[in-house]
Amino acid sequence: MNAGDSWGIERNPDGSPAPIDRAAFDARYGITRDVADPTIHEPILVVMLTGWIDAAGAAASAVDQLSRTCMSTPLLSFDDDSYVDYRARRPTMTLRNGLNTDLEWATIEMRSGRTPDGRDLLFLIGPEPDMAWRRFGRAVATLAVEFGVTKMVSLGAYPFATPHTRPSRLSVSSPSTDVLASVSFERSSVDVPAGMAGVLEHAMHAQRIPALGIWAQVPHYVSAFDYPAATLALLDGFTEATGISVEAVELQEEVRAQRTRLDEMVADKPEHAAMVRQLEELHDLAAEEQLDEVTDPEELELRSGDELAAEIQEFFRDQP
Secondary structure, three states: OOEEOOOOOEEOOOOOEOOOOHHHHHHHHOEEEOOOOOOOOOOEEEEEEEOEOEHHHHHHHHHHHHHHHOOOEEEEEEOHHHHOOOOOOOOEEEEEOOEEEEEEOOOOEEEEEEOOOOOEEEEEEEEOOOOOHHHHHHHHHHHHHHHOOOEEEEEEEEEEOOOOOOOOOEEEEOOOHHHHHOOOOEEOOOOOOOOHHHHHHHHHHHOOOOEEEEEEEEEHHHOOOOOHHHHHHHHHHHHHHHOOOOOOHHHHHHHHHHHHHHHHHHHOOHHHHHHHHHHHHHHHHHHHHOOOOOOOHHHOOHHHHHHHHHHHHHHHHOOO
């Protein structure tokens, strides 16, 4: 009998993955395939599952940009009832003049696409599973081995006491010291609840597939709104980690336009300008000392940040 690893991959005596009974595997893990035998060569797996931290929706926007550039199409989906709690993620009902015309269900799916220069990518998107995380991790790890995935990259963004006048800094997570050494992103030391992307890092690492998470810092006072600068930073980080670049001319224009609007708003209030200057000093100090956290958060005037956030919300709401 073949031995299996901690993530359920059956192994041959020489340690290589054993062939799987695809029908039995799909039935066990609730997988429906849209494409029976896809033509995929050494793809990179991009993960963005909603429900964990994604300040300003920056990671979702970055993955959407990648997915559209690669013209991704459905490859397979996971059974909703096996992984999604619809009391927490209720389907959206379309009601028109009393007529219940449609229900939109949250679905976890894997899509495949190809960059303009011919590099294959897989996208794992949809909501984070609400249950059966270990089973889901085993399923994704087995699929990664089946499709010959060469690297997994997840994207995320978190609110931080950082100014909009500086580029969004990136931090990294990975179970592999070799992967950490291959990128220039900041390293954090903190104990936090894990997201599914963090679980998948370990599932991939167990299969000797390099895996990392790339996280962008978003100024806390704009974290509730779109922040294209963080999206652009994540795409740049993805390029560093994979060598795959994506044209984002429109996104760059959005970054410049938003920067101008935010500068104008901050300039109108001396207290807001003072807060941004303080954040700039802390940001630059952290950059000089290669730190990824402020040791004394009480030094930050976060109340001013909340006031600025409220004004920004009102400003964007009034825009045509």
